[in-house]
Amino acid sequence: MTNKTLSFDKSNIKIVLLEGIHPGAETFFRNDGYENIFTASKSLSDDELKSALNNARFLGIRSRTKVTQQLLDYAPKLSAIGCFCIGTNQVNLNETQIRGIPVFNAPFANTRSVAELVLGEMILLLRGIPGKNAAAHRGEWLKTAENSFEARGKVLGIVGYGHIGTQIGILAENLGLKVQYYDIENKLALGNAQPASSYEQLLATSDVVSFHVPETEQTKNMMNQAAFQQLKPGAILINASRGTVVDIEQLALALQNKKVSGAAIDVFPVEPKSNQETFTSPLREHDNVILTPHIGGSTKEAQANIGLEVSEKLIKYSNNGSTLSAVNFPEASLPSHAGKHRICHIHRNEPGILARITEVFSLNNVNISGQYLQTKGEVGYVVTDIDQTSSTKVLEAIKQIPGTIRTRILY
Numbered sequence: 001m002t003n004k005t006l007s008f009d010k011s012n013i014k015i016v017l018l019e020g021i022h023p024g025a026e027t028f029f030r031n032d033g034y035e036n037i038f039t040a041s042k043s044l045s046d047d048e049l050k051s052a053l054n055n056a057r058f059l060g061i062r063s064r065t066k067v068t069q070q071l072l073d074y075a076p077k078l079s080a081i082g083c084f085c086i087g088t089n090q091v092n093l094n095e096t097q098i099r100g101i102p103v104f105n106a107p108f109a110n111t112r113s114v115a116e117l118v119l120g121e122m123i124l125l126l127r128g129i130p131g132k133n134a135a136a137h138r139g140e141w142l143k144t145a146e147n148s149f150e151a152r153g154k155v156l157g158i159v160g161y162g163h164i165g166t167q168i169g170i171l172a173e174n175l176g177l178k179v180q181y182y183d184i185e186n187k188l189a190l191g192n193a194q195p196a197s198s199y200e201q202l203l204a205t206s207d208v209v210s211f212h213v214p215e216t217e218q219t220k221n222m223m224n225q226a227a228f229q230q231l232k233p234g235a236i237l238i239n240a241s242r243g244t245v246v247d248i249e250q251l252a253l254a255l256q257n258k259k260v261s262g263a264a265i266d267v268f269p270v271e272p273k274s275n276q277e278t279f280t281s282p283l284r285e286h287d288n289v290i291l292t293p294h295i296g297g298s299t300k301e302a303q304a305n306i307g308l309e310v311s312e313k314l315i316k317y318s319n320n321g322s323t324l325s326a327v328n329f330p331e332a333s334l335p336s337h338a339g340k341h342r343i344c345h346i347h348r349n350e351p352g353i354l355a356r357i358t359e360v361f362s363l364n365n366v367n368i369s370g371q372y373l374q375t376k377g378e379v380g381y382v383v384t385d386i387d388q389t390s391s392t393k394v395l396e397a398i399k400q401i402p403g404t405i406r407t408r409i410l411y
Contacts, residue, residue: 157206
């Protein structure tokens with residue numbers, strides 16, 4: 001039965017959830033009345049993805065699915081995208097913005113999971129456990145204290161002092177480490193952490209260097225040949241951020257010549273598309289390297305939290321029009337609109353649009369009970385609450401305003 005209080009029958013709104021998103025997300029949608037949900041436990045081929053997106057309104061992905069301009073051409077009805085992870089670099093944010101498609105993610109939900117993995121790997125590497133473990137599996141007995149150190153008193157250098165970096169710093173201090181960090185922005189130090197004067201100074205003075213930066217042109221190959229030359233001899237390197245940050249060939253060379261005493265790598269420039277594909281890397285031959293398959297945030301707790309957080313944002317946008325925390329879209333935290341019609345107008349960010357919208361209401365003798373405007377980049381977002389009269393006529397008039405990208409009405 002159609003719910004007359006909503007713009008669309010929720011059972012007809014198609015939602016696509018890919019890459020094994022936590023089942024709590026699907027449950028959350030269904031509990032809110034959404035029934036047309038397509039799920040897949042892995043990323044899809046191009047043809048499969050195009051087919052799945054036919055008539056889809058909402059798309060949920062993790063890190064493997066790439067949302068390109070070409071893919072968006074096959075999904076003209078797509079209203080919003082949820083990245084059920086921290087990053088959004090797998091989505092063409094500029095293209096989604098100009099098409100009026102907000103993109104949501106969960107930037108903090110797996111922070112603790114990544115922090116715990118990094119700290120665990122750091123302790124194991126300081127003790128030389130990966131090499132001793134590998135040797136024991138071959139029948140070798142390496143009982144020695146050589147190259148085995150306590151974490152207490154060592155210097156941890158954190159590159160990228162954001163939500164993960166700051167949490168790692170606090171936890172590391174509790175283990176007795178001295179924490180320094182480098183970030184391109186001025187960041188307030190937590191605990192006893194100290195900012196390094198430069199990236200080069202951090203590399204030269206840290207016993208352990210851990211990367212927690214986004215994928216940008218500036219971070220690509222941050223750890224390159226020159227950076228390895230500046231690194232403190234015998235330091236440990238950890239990367240649980242983005243695969244393009246560390247030059248893997250240079251890391252393999254630094255391990256070979258013992259410039260680096262150990263490493264832990266969770267992300268890679270090129271990763272297998274499925275668990276059935278073989279993982280190849282020059283790092284596989286080094287016993288003193290911990291290799292993990294992009295699982296920094298892959299704990300039951302983190303995935304459950306991400307599933308709920310992102311699905312809640314998508315549902316709120318669908319039901320209410322709120323776009324709070326969208327990464328590519330004007331952010332609007334909207335009140336409920338009981339007893340009113342809510343008209344959501346997405347348009348090119350040009351002068352005079354709001355005046356034209358208001359003029360439409362005035363010419364049609366429609367009373368405005370609330371109006372909200374936000375802009376970001378090339379896009380503007382006007383949300384107007386009106387009395388429950390003449391909404392269809394007004395909607396059609398607003399759609400004709402030059403610069404309109406898309407418009408919808410919420411009953």
